[in-house]
Amino acid sequence: MEAKFKEKEKVIAIKEQEVSSGKKTIESLQQQLWEMAKKNQEKGDKLMVAEKELKELKHEKEQRSKETEVKLGKRRRLNYDMEVQTAQVDYVEGRILCLVSSLLRCYPEGASVDVLEKYLRSQKVMFEHGEIDAILAKFPQLFCMFFINDNGKNVKKWNMTLKR
Numbered sequence: 755m756e757a758k759f760k761e762k763e764k765v766i767a768i769k770e771q772e773v774s775s776g777k778k779t780i781e782s783l784q785q786q787l788w789e790m791a792k793k794n795q796e797k798g799d800k801l802m803v804a805e806k807e808l809k810e811l812k813h814e815k816e817q818r819s820k821e822t823e824v825k826l827g828k829r830r831r832l833n834y835d836m837e838v839q840t841a842q843v844d845y846v847e848g849r850i851l852c853l854v855s856s857l858l859r860c861y862p863e864g865a866s867v868d869v870l871e872k873y874l875r876s877q878k879v880m881f882e883h884g885e886i887d888a889i890l891a892k893f894p895q896l897f898c899m900f901f902i903n904d905n906g907k908n909v910k911k912w913n914m915t916l917k918r
Contacts, residue, residue, distance in 0.1 A: 841892050841893070846879065846880065846881070847889050849879060850874060850879060850881065850885075850886065850889055851889065851890075851893070851896075853873065853874060853877055853879065854870055854873075854874070854886070854890065854897075854912070855896065855897075855914065857869075857870065857873050858897075858912065858913060858914045859914065861913070862913075863911075863913070864900065864902075864911035864912060864913035865911060865912060865913075866909050866910065866911050866912075867886060867887065867910055867911075867912070870886055870912065871886060874886070887899075887910075890912055894915070895915060896914065896915055897912050897913070897914065897915060898912070898913055898914075898915045899911070899912055900913065
């Protein structure tokens, strides 16, 4: 009987050792699983941040491309070939050219004909209606005309062709 008892004790000890080994293996696997879940969460967080940054950059790129499309699409140059042409300019036209060019330096986005006329009147320059457009159109290498949509109306604006 004692032999059976010792044999049962040996079997129990072996089983306890197997259970203990199994517990250690389970604990080790749980720890690895926890570490992998933590790394996965960190990677998921990084991915979400990267996706958010990508979305912001795409939005910024769309905004910039829309702005440049509007600027390039609405700007119409009167003279595409940059030939040098001679023109006769009298005193009043010369004064108008000088004043308008100095005013347009203050308006990098261009100024409407109304703004130009108001400024010239404030400088006591005498001119007829439409004369400003005709004078500026003589010099396409210096001034360019473009149209911009302002509350559903197309507004003609002038800008300097030459930039700083």
